[in-house]
Amino acid sequence: MTAAGVRTPPPEAAAASPAGQSAIAALRLTSLYLESRRIPAALGLLAGPVVLLWASLYWHWSIAGGAAARDLVPLVAETGAAAIIAVTTHGPFGDPERATGRWLPYLRPAAALLLTTAAFGALAAGSLGGRLPGGSMTLLRNLAGMTGTGLLVAAVLSGAFAWIGPMAYMLVTEGALAGGWTTPWVWPARPPHDVGGALCAYGVFAAGLVAITLLGARAASRPALLE
Amino acid sequence: MTAAADVPVRHLPPRARRAAPLSAARLLRLELRRNAVPWILLLVAALFWFDSYRPSATTPPIWVLRTFWNMGQGHTIIDFGPFVAGVAAWMGSRDGRRGTADLVTATARPRYSAQLATWAATAVWAVGAYLAFVCVLFGVYAREGVQGSPPWWWVAVGAAAVTAFSAAGFTIGALYPSRFAAPLAAFGGFLVMTMSSQTGFSHTSGWALILPTNSNGNYQPVSGIFYPYLPDLPIARVMFLTGIAVVALGLLGLPAGAGGPLLRRGAGAITLAGVTMAGTAVGLAASARLEPHGMSIPALHDAANDRPIAYTPVCGRTAGVPVCLNPAYRSIMADVAAALRPVLGQVAGLPGAPGRVIQVGGNYSSTEGEAGQAMTISGDPLVLRMPLDAGDLPGAFGGTTTQFTDQLRLLFVHAFAGVGNGAGTPAQQAVQAALLQGAGMPFAAQPKALSGYGLPSWALTTDLPGSADGPGPATGPVYAAARRLAALSPAARHAWLASHLAALRAGRLTLAQLP
Numbered sequence: 001m002t003a004a005g006v007r008t009p010p011p012e013a014a015a016a017s018p019a020g021q022s023a024i025a026a027l028r029l030t031s032l033y034l035e036s037r038r039i040p041a042a043l044g045l046l047a048g049p050v051v052l053l054w055a056s057l058y059w060h061w062s063i064a065g066g067a068a069a070r071d072l073v074p075l076v077a078e079t080g081a082a083a084i085i086a087v088t089t090h091g092p093f094g095d096p097e098r099a100t101g102r103w104l105p106y107l108r109p110a111a112a113l114l115l116t117t118a119a120f121g122a123l124a125a126g127s128l129g130g131r132l133p134g135g136s137m138t139l140l141r142n143l144a145g146m147t148g149t150g151l152l153v154a155a156v157l158s159g160a161f162a163w164i165g166p167m168a169y170m171l172v173t174e175g176a177l178a179g180g181w182t183t184p185w186v187w188p189a190r191p192p193h194d195v196g197g198a199l200c201a202y203g204v205f206a207a208g209l210v211a212i213t214l215l216g217a218r219a220a221s222r223p224a225l226l227e
Numbered sequence: 228m229t230a231a232a233d234v235p236v237r238h239l240p241p242r243a244r245r246a247a248p249l250s251a252a253r254l255l256r257l258e259l260r261r262n263a264v265p266w267i268l269l270l271v272a273a274l275f276w277f278d279s280y281r282p283s284a285t286t287p288p289i290w291v292l293r294t295f296w297n298m299g300q301g302h303t304i305i306d307f308g309p310f311v312a313g314v315a316a317w318m319g320s321r322d323g324r325r326g327t328a329d330l331v332t333a334t335a336r337p338r339y340s341a342q343l344a345t346w347a348a349t350a351v352w353a354v355g356a357y358l359a360f361v362c363v364l365f366g367v368y369a370r371e372g373v374q375g376s377p378p379w380w381w382v383a384v385g386a387a388a389v390t391a392f393s394a395a396g397f398t399i400g401a402l403y404p405s406r407f408a409a410p411l412a413a414f415g416g417f418l419v420m421t422m423s424s425q426t427g428f429s430h431t432s433g434w435a436l437i438l439p440t441n442s443n444g445n446y447q448p449v450s451g452i453f454y455p456y457l458p459d460l461p462i463a464r465v466m467f468l469t470g471i472a473v474v475a476l477g478l479l480g481l482p483a484g485a486g487g488p489l490l491r492r493g494a495g496a497i498t499l500a501g502v503t504m505a506g507t508a509v510g511l512a513a514s515a516r517l518e519p520h521g522m523s524i525p526a527l528h529d530a531a532n533d534r535p536i537a538y539t540p541v542c543g544r545t546a547g548v549p550v551c552l553n554p555a556y557r558s559i560m561a562d563v564a565a566a567l568r569p570v571l572g573q574v575a576g577l578p579g580a581p582g583r584v585i586q587v588g589g590n591y592s593s594t595e596g597e598a599g600q601a602m603t604i605s606g607d608p609l610v611l612r613m614p615l616d617a618g619d620l621p622g623a624f625g626g627t628t629t630q631f632t633d634q635l636r637l638l639f640v641h642a643f644a645g646v647g648n649g650a651g652t653p654a655q656q657a658v659q660a661a662l663l664q665g666a667g668m669p670f671a672a673q674p675k676a677l678s679g680y681g682l683p684s685w686a687l688t689t690d691l692p693g694s695a696d697g698p699g700p701a702t703g704p705v706y707a708a709a710r711r712l713a714a715l716s717p718a719a720r721h722a723w724l725a726s727h728l729a730a731l732r733a734g735r736l737t738l739a740q741l742p
Binding site: 038041042045048052072073076079080083084087088090157159160161163164167168170171172174175178179 | 263266267270273274277278281282305306309310313317405406407409410411413414417418421
């Protein structure tokens with residue numbers, strides 16, 4: 001099969017005005033980008049953490065212990081959502097896409113923001129199953145911060161392995177909560193309206209967005225392993 | 228998409244069969260070189276240090292204490308397993324993600340065997356790294372002079388758990404070849420471990436003992452010092468985790484593209500074998516019962532493991548009485564001597580006063596759990612047998628030197644008053660309180676000492692005020708009598724005790740008969 005003979009645009013494109021053509025192209029590019037990053041699948045998978053959060057609050061899954069145990073299930077749900085968002089940064093095309101995709105710096109943060117917003121909305125809806133420790137502000141702070149760790153790992157290591165950022169952060173957080181740490185860098189340990197914790201969490205999210213915008217998810221030096 | 232279902236089964240010629248092991252070794256070597264597990268090892272090492280080593284570093288230098296958190300409660304598995312599951316899922320989804328399933332199916336080997344080679348390489352990396360990290364951890368402990376013996380069976384459980392995580396993760400990746408397979412496997416694994424921990428905390432018997440994070444009753448304070456670690460439960464856990472790994476690998480061979488009908492039937496048999504193995508292990512764990520030195524499973528129990536570990540005690544002296552400890556506890560000799568000196572000094576020369584103090588291993592039961600054990604005075608000459616275990620030490624589970632001292636004094640006077648395993652009569656309680664006051668524990672502090680963690684259950688069922696529901700005021704007829712006795716001069720109190728001790732121990736003395 002060859003496309004050598006195709007030299008004219010499709011009839012519907014030719015019929016549109018230049019502005020319309022541009023809009024169609026933008027929409028098509030966006031949809032292709034979202035599809036290549038498996039954003040629709042990610043939106044579907046976000047149901048998992050949401051159901052987990054809702055079930056834990058609705059049925060009052062009580063985990064004995066201190067703050068580390070009490071906050072565990074909400075933290076796992078937030079971390080799972082952050083991991084799903086982070087993994088969508090993985091691009092299957094590598095250098096060719098980087099060389100030709102001038103809209104990528106806009107699409108990457110836009111997709112991350114879209115998913116984070118969707119995840120927050122979905123988790124907030126899931127939290128209606130009961131009383132979420134810390135409330136929605138804590139949920140947003142934790143989700144944003146953990147997503148930031150995933151985006152940073154995507155930029156440094158690989159998009160496919162970006163899930164290890166939120167995962168590792170959660171393990172550190174559990175240890176810190178059990179040990180009674182109060183550093184703002186462990187923001188889940190801070191009160192809901194704590195400025196230091198919020199600054200750190202949103203700072204990490206912003207750093208992740210900047211990294212993913214400027215650098216994109218790293219194409220590994222050994223693509224055979226991480227692609 | 229795969230066309231494997233249409234691919235005819237290929238039979239290897241004889242020469243090819245001879246070459247098969249060599250090819251398998253080459254395939255494994257290739258997969259080892261192209262595995263993703265090494266990419267996460269640095270991070271896992273950091274987490275291992277943070278979550279497994281760091282919390283243990285402040286515990287007393289006894290193996291069973293140092294490793295309680297990371298081995299007994301399975302934190303090395305929590306730190307390792309989910310990451311291994313995630314990376315294994317990534318490796319398992321490789322062919323599907325790259326769209327090379329048809330290509331692999333068309334090669335000389337069935338897809339199943341190629342997948343097994345990839346999994347084997349992942350497991351070799353993961354288990355090898357786990358063992359290497361544990362070796363370093365234990366090496367650090369050994370350099371710090373940790374006493375007792377390492378819990379080797381729990382290391383085997385950890386290695387089996389890592390293998391199971393790798394197999395389960397790999398199968399998830401193979402069956403759901405997506406970029407999301409890795410986080411799905413990792414977070415699923417973490418959630419399972421979390422629930423396992425939670426269930427383990429609340430279940431002291433039954434099927435939940437199979438969970439690798441459940442330390443109830445199978446990681447006893449006497450283990451590795453007075454008695455060997457009982458391997459019964461770890462053996463059942465290794466069986467269970469191996470069964471899970473076998474089930475996961477069997478499931479890998481069931482899809483149409485995995486190989487020919489014979490191979491798929493074999494995979495089905497493997498799956499059933501794994502289910503049987505895991506189910507048997509759960510049944511074995513459910514039959515476990517708490518013996519004096521740990522969990523025993525009748526079908527797996529070896530009586531040789533009940534024999535105490537021989538040792539030459541180290542001895543010191545306090546208040547003129549020799550005190551002998553297990554050499555593993557050499558470092559707390561001074562604390563023990565300081566704790567016993569004032570109580571031994573008060574009873575020196577009285578009938579029933581011990582002429583020697585020796586440390587013995589605790590005798591744990593399902594009713595007392597892992598709480599402290601009562602001391603006894605018996606033999607000729609009289610010997611105070613002091614069940615002093617790792618869980619009682621200062622620094623263990625947040626315990627302080629003051630609590631340790633109070634506990635030893637309380638247990639001593641309890642034994643001296645001849646009370647045994649009960650709260651004792653009001654007169655015995657009053658004498659006990661007066662002796663504790665004489666040893667430097669004020670009356671006001673005694674209710675709190677009696678409600679402290681780690682004492683036998685009688686301490687909380689005593690009639691002393693407030694002790695059953697936590698500390699209360701040291702008031703009431705018992706303390707009133709105790710105050711009268713304590714107000715006597717040491718010589719007068721000594722004389723009164725000398726003349727009334729027999730009646731006191733027999734329980735014939737009333738509060739009114741106290742001076």
